[in-house]
Amino acid sequence: MSVLVYINSNGEKIAKNAFEAVTYAKKIGDVTVVTNGKADDSMLSQLGKYGASKVMVDRSFEGIDEQQLTKMVATAAEKIDANTIIFSNDLIGKAVAPRLSVKMNVGLVAGASGVPEADGTIPVNVFSGKAYGYVKVNTDKKIIALLPNSIPVEETGSEAPVEEFEGNAGESRVTVKETKLPEGDIPLPEAELVVSGGRGLKGPENWGMITDLAKELGAATACSRPVSDSDWRPHHEHVGQTGVAIAPNLYIAAGISGAIQHLAGVNRSKVIVVINTDDEAPFFKAADYGVVGDAFEVLPRLTEAVKKFKASN
Amino acid sequence: MKILVCISKAPDTTTKISFTDGDTKFDESGVKYIVNPYDEWYALVRGLELKEAHGGSVTTVTVGTAEDEATIRKALAIGADDATRIDVKPEDASQVAAEIAHFAKEGAYDLVLLGKETIDYNGSQVGGMLAEHLDMPFISLAEKLDVEGTTATLDKEIIGGLQTVEAELPLVVSCTKGMAEQRIPNMRGIMAARKKPLNVVPASGAAKQTSFEKYALPAPKSAVKLIDPNNMDELVELLHNEAKVI
Numbered sequence: 001m002s003v004l005v006y007i008n009s010n011g012e013k014i015a016k017n018a019f020e021a022v023t024y025a026k027k028i029g030d031v032t033v034v035t036n037g038k039a040d041d042s043m044l045s046q047l048g049k050y051g052a053s054k055v056m057v058d059r060s061f062e063g064i065d066e067q068q069l070t071k072m073v074a075t076a077a078e079k080i081d082a083n084t085i086i087f088s089n090d091l092i093g094k095a096v097a098p099r100l101s102v103k104m105n106v107g108l109v110a111g112a113s114g115v116p117e118a119d120g121t122i123p124v125n126v127f128s129g130k131a132y133g134y135v136k137v138n139t140d141k142k143i144i145a146l147l148p149n150s151i152p153v154e155e156t157g158s159e160a161p162v163e164e165f166e167g168n169a170g171e172s173r174v175t176v177k178e179t180k181l182p183e184g185d186i187p188l189p190e191a192e193l194v195v196s197g198g199r200g201l202k203g204p205e206n207w208g209m210i211t212d213l214a215k216e217l218g219a220a221t222a223c224s225r226p227v228s229d230s231d232w233r234p235h236h237e238h239v240g241q242t243g244v245a246i247a248p249n250l251y252i253a254a255g256i257s258g259a260i261q262h263l264a265g266v267n268r269s270k271v272i273v274v275i276n277t278d279d280e281a282p283f284f285k286a287a288d289y290g291v292v293g294d295a296f297e298v299l300p301r302l303t304e305a306v307k308k309f310k311a312s313n
Numbered sequence: 314m315k316i317l318v319c320i321s322k323a324p325d326t327t328t329k330i331s332f333t334d335g336d337t338k339f340d341e342s343g344v345k346y347i348v349n350p351y352d353e354w355y356a357l358v359r360g361l362e363l364k365e366a367h368g369g370s371v372t373t374v375t376v377g378t379a380e381d382e383a384t385i386r387k388a389l390a391i392g393a394d395d396a397t398r399i400d401v402k403p404e405d406a407s408q409v410a411a412e413i414a415h416f417a418k419e420g421a422y423d424l425v426l427l428g429k430e431t432i433d434y435n436g437s438q439v440g441g442m443l444a445e446h447l448d449m450p451f452i453s454l455a456e457k458l459d460v461e462g463t464t465a466t467l468d469k470e471i472i473g474g475l476q477t478v479e480a481e482l483p484l485v486v487s488c489t490k491g492m493a494e495q496r497i498p499n500m501r502g503i504m505a506a507r508k509k510p511l512n513v514v515p516a517s518g519a520a521k522q523t524s525f526e527k528y529a530l531p532a533p534k535s536a537v538k539l540i541d542p543n544n545m546d547e548l549v550e551l552l553h554n555e556a557k558v559i
């Protein structure tokens with residue numbers, strides 16, 4: 001079966017969720033990767049390690065315009081007669097996959113959390129992570145957008161040949177005026193480790209405890225909704241049912257009660273650590289490890305312990 | 314400016330999720346529905362603010378049955394001028410997008426606004442699909458939208474940051490936090506909403522492309538392991554050796 005994977009190669013390096021998408025595709029069939037821009041052949045050929053047998057690159061345009069990418073991926077899909085098209089369900093996948101679904105008249109499974117089952121249905125997260133659904137696609141071909149961080153990356157091959165192609169992407173109808181990428185910050189939706197704070201931390205002046213621990217771990221930072229509503233932290237850090245939904249390997253929550261709307265955004269985390277003075281805080285029911293204690297004492301202690309651990313490992 | 318806002322209902326955020334008919338159907342008994350928060354708080358309110366600043370109209374559109382009318386009336390109470398309900402049970406995003414596109418083509422709207430996703434199926438699909446049907450640019454996850462003449466300026470989330478973009482109307486925009494502040498409907502709004510037009514139109518008969526065959530609930534969590542707050546070395550050790558996450 002011929003499988004096409006779109007990956008974004010416009011950054012300094014290729015992100016882990018791209019390797020996840022290629023790994024996933026490899027479990028379904030023979031993988032061709034399509035991308036655009038100026039990335040070096042050497043950077044693109046490493047996708048072979050995760051199972052790509054070929055990389056097609058359209059060098060005639062850069063960027064992530066969703067109309068251009070839709071046309072390019074459609075051209076590539078036709079060229080290799082792809083039966084399945086895979087995206088990572090990141091911000092690019094969420095904009096391009098639905099367009100492509102209409103353009104090609106092919107059913108889309110958005111937010112897949114695993115490989116297809118024996119009966120052909122594909123698992124997805126529904127009700128903000130409170131349940132799974134199994135989706136059947138009624139068209140011959142399908143598009144699958146894979147949730148970041150839902151399958152481990154596997155190395156199965158070696159370098160893949162890179163060939164240029166013309167994706168007939170057309171012109172962009174959107175002009176980019178300015179791009180702000182805060183330096184040093186780890187983007188939250190793809191982060192593997194996340195340290196998060198709630199109203200229990202009392203005020204923005206106390207956030208050093210969170211950022212110190214995050215820095216020591218190499219983690220991204222997040223917060224509960226009241227914290228971003230009060231402008232203690234920026235909106236994009238708000239996790240939960242009405243914020244960002246995340247699925248890191250480790251989520252550390254300090255001073256967060258664990259309201260149902262908060263849990264909806266973090267309950268796909270593999271391991272949850274909760275630090276709270278109230279031993280009856282609902283979050284402890286969703287936690288793997290709990291520390292009943294004052295975050296103002298526990299967080300600095302945990303940061304020191306991580307520092308010690310890093311020094312000796 | 315003619316603005317169309319797509320409104321969907323969603324189960325209240327505190328809903329306990331369960332399934333019936335051998336786990337093939339969402340159990341709706343006792344479920345309270347609300348307007349999908351992203352549609353209400355951000356898309357609708359920003360639409361109203363733009364109308365207040367530039368003149369024009371705000372129409373809402375919903376693909377749904379008579380059961381959806383309470384949530385549609387709420388959108389009217391918040392301030393939309395009129396509402397249309399496309400009379401069919403929504404089955405999947407491709408059907409919903411095709412129905413809305415069929416309706417929107419007639420209206421020559423300058424802006425089509427919707428929330429970034431619904432909080433039940435979280436698909437984030439309808440906006441992009443609709444934009445492709447209408448051959449309009451799709452600005453996803455916008456947290457700021459201003460219009461000057463026929464040009465829109467938007468801030469949108471990108472991976473790891475924010476981008477400011479400009480595009481000519483008409484556009485489809487999916488709205489997220491930051492776009493506007495929630496408005497609580499007042500008594501006058503609620504009274505006025507009763508008299509505003511809620512047009513019901515037949516569906517065009519778009520087919521669905523996907524279906525949910527069954528559902529499952531996640532396995533219950535095992536009991537939490539409590540760690541002495543004075544012994545963070547133990548926690549780090551467990552995260553390394555037992556959980557293997559650091």
Ligand SMILES: Cc1cc2nc3c(=O)[nH]c(=O)nc-3n(C[C@H](O)[C@H](O)[C@H](O)COP(=O)(O)OP(=O)(O)OC[C@H]3O[C@@H](n4cnc5c(N)ncnc54)[C@H](O)[C@@H]3O)c2cc1C
Pocket residue numbers: 197198199200201223224225226227238239240241242243254255256257258259260261262265275276277278281293294295296326350
């Ligand atoms: C429609 C809707 C959508 C919502 N969406 C979201 C969402 O997406 N995300 C979200 O987070 N919320 C959301 N909420 C809000 C949610 O219901 C809670 O109100 C919110 O999550 C509470 O935030 P919190 O835990 O930081 O604060 P609180 O509930 O005030 O909890 C603070 C916690 O800190 C603890 N604490 C106090 N002092 C200390 C200390 N010194 N050390 C350690 N612990 C301490 C307390 O014991 C308490 O458990 C939503 C609500 C609604 C109605």
